[in-house]
Amino acid sequence: MRRDLLNRHAPFAASLLAGILLWEVVGRQSSPAFMVPFSVTLVRLWQLIASGQLGAQFLNSAILFLTGVTLAIVVGMPAGMLLARVRGLRVAVEPYIMVLYATPMVALIPFILSMMGFGFVPKVLVVFLFAVFPVLYNTIEGARSIKPELIEVARSYRSGEWALWREVMVPYTLPFTMTGVRQAIGRGLVGMVAAEFFLSSTGLGQLIMTASQDFDTAGVFAIILIIGLIGVGLMRVGLLIENHFARWRN
Amino acid sequence: MTQASLSPPAPARLGLPALSGAAMQRILAGAIILLLWEGVVRLAAPAYVAKPSGIIAAFPNVITSAPFLSATGITLLAVAQGLAIALVLGTIIGLAMGRSVVVDRLLRHYVNGFYAVPMIVVLPLVTLWFGYTSAARFATIVFAAMFSIIVNVADGAKSVPKEYLEVAQSFRSGRIRMLIEIVLPAATPYFLAGLRLAAGRALIGAVVAEFFTAIGGLGYYILYNSRTFHHNEAFVGVLLLAAFGVGFELLVNWGIRRFLPWYRRDERTE
Numbered sequence: 182m183r184r185d186l187l188n189r190h191a192p193f194a195a196s197l198l199a200g201i202l203l204w205e206v207v208g209r210q211s212s213p214a215f216m217v218p219f220s221v222t223l224v225r226l227w228q229l230i231a232s233g234q235l236g237a238q239f240l241n242s243a244i245l246f247l248t249g250v251t252l253a254i255v256v257g258m259p260a261g262m263l264l265a266r267v268r269g270l271r272v273a274v275e276p277y278i279m280v281l282y283a284t285p286m287v288a289l290i291p292f293i294l295s296m297m298g299f300g301f302v303p304k305v306l307v308v309f310l311f312a313v314f315p316v317l318y319n320t321i322e323g324a325r326s327i328k329p330e331l332i333e334v335a336r337s338y339r340s341g342e343w344a345l346w347r348e349v350m351v352p353y354t355l356p357f358t359m360t361g362v363r364q365a366i367g368r369g370l371v372g373m374v375a376a377e378f379f380l381s382s383t384g385l386g387q388l389i390m391t392a393s394q395d396f397d398t399a400g401v402f403a404i405i406l407i408i409g410l411i412g413v414g415l416m417r418v419g420l421l422i423e424n425h426f427a428r429w430r431n
Numbered sequence: 432m433t434q435a436s437l438s439p440p441a442p443a444r445l446g447l448p449a450l451s452g453a454a455m456q457r458i459l460a461g462a463i464i465l466l467l468w469e470g471v472v473r474l475a476a477p478a479y480v481a482k483p484s485g486i487i488a489a490f491p492n493v494i495t496s497a498p499f500l501s502a503t504g505i506t507l508l509a510v511a512q513g514l515a516i517a518l519v520l521g522t523i524i525g526l527a528m529g530r531s532v533v534v535d536r537l538l539r540h541y542v543n544g545f546y547a548v549p550m551i552v553v554l555p556l557v558t559l560w561f562g563y564t565s566a567a568r569f570a571t572i573v574f575a576a577m578f579s580i581i582v583n584v585a586d587g588a589k590s591v592p593k594e595y596l597e598v599a600q601s602f603r604s605g606r607i608r609m610l611i612e613i614v615l616p617a618a619t620p621y622f623l624a625g626l627r628l629a630a631g632r633a634l635i636g637a638v639v640a641e642f643f644t645a646i647g648g649l650g651y652y653i654l655y656n657s658r659t660f661h662h663n664e665a666f667v668g669v670l671l672l673a674a675f676g677v678g679f680e681l682l683v684n685w686g687i688r689r690f691l692p693w694y695r696r697d698e699r700t701e
Contacts, residue, residue, distance in 0.1 A: 192536035200541060215560060272453050273460035283680055284673040285635045288650070290642070291657035291665065296480060371549040378551065379642055393555030401556050405548075412547040 217399045222406065225399035234388065235407070242373055242384030245301070249308025250369040257313045257365075258358050261320025262350055271321065278321070282314040286372070290379045299381035304373075307380065311372030315364035323357020324350060359426040363419035370412055485663035486670075493667040499652060503671065506637050506648035509565065513572025514633045520573070521580030521629070522622065528581065529588020530614060542585075546578040550636060554643045568640035568648070575636030576629035580622070587621025588614050620691060627683045631676055638672065 201219050208218030217225075229235040264271040264278075290307060297303035327349065335345050377386020385408055392400030465483045472482040493499050528535045528542070553574055554567075561567040591614050599609050641650030649668050656665035 193540060196537045196540060199537065269456060273456040274464075276457055277461065277464065280673060280677055283631070283676040284669070285631070285638055285676060287635055287639050287642070288653055288669045288672050291654045292481065292662060295657050295660065295662070296476070367547070367549075371551055374549050374551050375639065378554070389552065389555050393559055396559070398559060401559060405552050405556060408552045409544060409548040412549060413544050416543075416547040 214396060214398060217402055221399050222402040225397075226403035226406065229388070229400065229403060235404075238384045238388045239407075242377065242386070245304055245308060245376065245384060246369055246373045249305045249372065250312050250365055252305065252309050253312035253316055253365055253369065254358075254362060256309075257316030257361065258320050258354075261317045261358070262324050262346070262354055264317075265321050265324030265327075265354075266346075266350065271325075275321070278314065278317060282318050286310045287375055290375060294380055304376035304380050304383075307376040308369050308372040311375075312365035312369035315368060316358060316361040319361030319364070320354055320358045323354040326357075327353050356423075356426040359423045363416075363423045366415050366419040367412075370415060374408070479660040479662055481662035481666040486666050489663040490667055493664050499668070502647060502649050502652040502668075506641070506650065507675075509568055509648065510572060510630075510633045510637050513569055513637070514576055514630060517573050517576035517580060517629060517633065518626070521577045521625070522584050525581040525584025525625075526588050526610065526614065526618070528585040529618070530610065535585070542578055542581050545574075546582055550575040550632065551639050554640065557640075558644060563644040563646065565646055567644050568637060568646060571640040572633045572636045576633040579628040579632060580625040583621045583625030583628070584618055587618025590621070591617040620687070623683055623687055623691075627680060630679045630683075634672065634675060 204219040206218075208216050208221065213221075226235075264274065286307070289310065293303045293306060297306070331349050331353070332345065335349050340348065373384070374386050377384045378390065382390055385404060389401060389404040389408075391397075392404060469483050472480050476482075524538070524542075528538055550571070554571060557567045557570050557574075561570060595613050595617070596609060599613055604612075637648065638650035638653075640646075641648045642654055645651055645654070649672065653665045653668040653672075656662070656668070
């Protein structure tokens with residue numbers, strides 16, 4: 182058992198070590214304005230944590246992210262199911278949803294800035310816009326693929342519209358929606374950083390901007406490291422959620 | 432009796448028999464959306480906010496104006512160049528990861544990690560390195576596009592059926608030749624899936640870099656015009672970006688149907 186564990190994790194540990202070593206060596210060779218070694222980054226990271234800055238700004242970012250992504254799920258999922266249920270409506274608006282799905286949402290940030298200014302609401306809107314279309318799109322795709330027999334059987338047992346949704350539509354579509362949620366988590370993170378860069382500067386985005394403007398290269402690396410870890414962690418969470426719900430798809 | 436004779440004749444629709452019901456519904460929905468947008472903006476928003484009538488009025492002027500055309504050209508060229516570099520690097524690294532266990536184990540976690548990082552966070556670092564120049568935009572585009580290609584090419588190279596390679600080996604084919612003549616064609620559909628993702632990400636990377644560094648291009652055109660309250664003009668830029676996004680998607684889909692007809696998209700969804 183131990184040996185198996187070792188075999189599985191040794192390559193990962195080795196590549197991690199090699200990467201850190203490379204970072205350290207390259208960092209020591211180059212000028213500190215360009216790149217700093219891993220050890221210096223860690224020290225700076227510790228300073229940011231100890232001063233409470235990182236914690237406060239992390240909380241700030243987390244609230245923004247969670248609000249936007251939650252709204253995207255709460256709106257995207259029912260809207261997607263409704264569109265799938267009402268065929269005429271779906272046929273009519275589907276191409277527009279596709280186009281919006283393919284549109285780079287970052288391009289809308291300047292408009293949001295000049296119309297809504299620098300509050301919390303415009304930033305939530307940005308995260309929402311980044312995150313809602315994957316949820317909507319995947320929910321429609323899922324609800325579309327419900328076998329007509331399922332609905333016919335429910336109907337022949339005289340199930341009403343409400344019962345049909347509760348017993349057939351929602352359980353069947355949920356796994357598909359969760360694929361959308363996984364994508365929405367990734368996109369929402371991009372939206373969060375974009376909102377913090379280009380709208381009012383707050384959260385981790387602000388921290389990285391000030392570090393960059395102060396030529397605090399170690400600070401920039403430290404926060405990129407943190408956001409990177411958050412990104413990887415959230416991707417894992419997304420996959421876990423998706424797989425959890427995928428179990429009842431089969 | 433044939434099936435066709437059983438169905439009732441299609442009802443004539445307002446003298447537009449050429450359009451199917453679905454197309455009519457779509458056009459109708461589009462018209463309603465535009466009308467709603469126009470109405471809401473006219474009633475509730477300041478005069479500078481973009482509305483369909485304003486965008487249509489601005490469209491011919493913007494699309495023929497020299498600053499707009501040069502901005503579009505600059506951004507597209509930067510995206511094409513960055514995408515080309517990302518394709519070459521991504522394919523080489525992806526093939527190496529797909530065909531060599533050692534390389535895969537060394538790089539996999541880093542590639543997945545960088546792929547999961549929101550690419551926009553590298554902007555402050557990139558501007559520290561390259562200054563507020565077009566090189567910063569270029570680096571952002573390459574970074575944004577490369578990892579989706581690596582991930583997909585590596586998946587594709589791993590998926591080559593073992594039998595193909597065994598047959599090639601028993602005919603004493605060299606490693607390089609096998610890579611070019613067997614692995615590469617087998618990985619093409621995956622490569623295209625990666626390319627489709629990469630193109631979208633590259634376009635976003637370019638726009639974001641222009642927002643951040645204020646160097647000339649389509650992204651900066653949008654930023655500048657919306658800051659000076661020319662929203663209608665700025666929105667033409669957004670329409671163009673959306674058109675590029677959709678156009679590239681269609682192009683890749685067409686390419687798959689035309690050149691890889693044996694490959695169907697739904698086969699990959701497992």
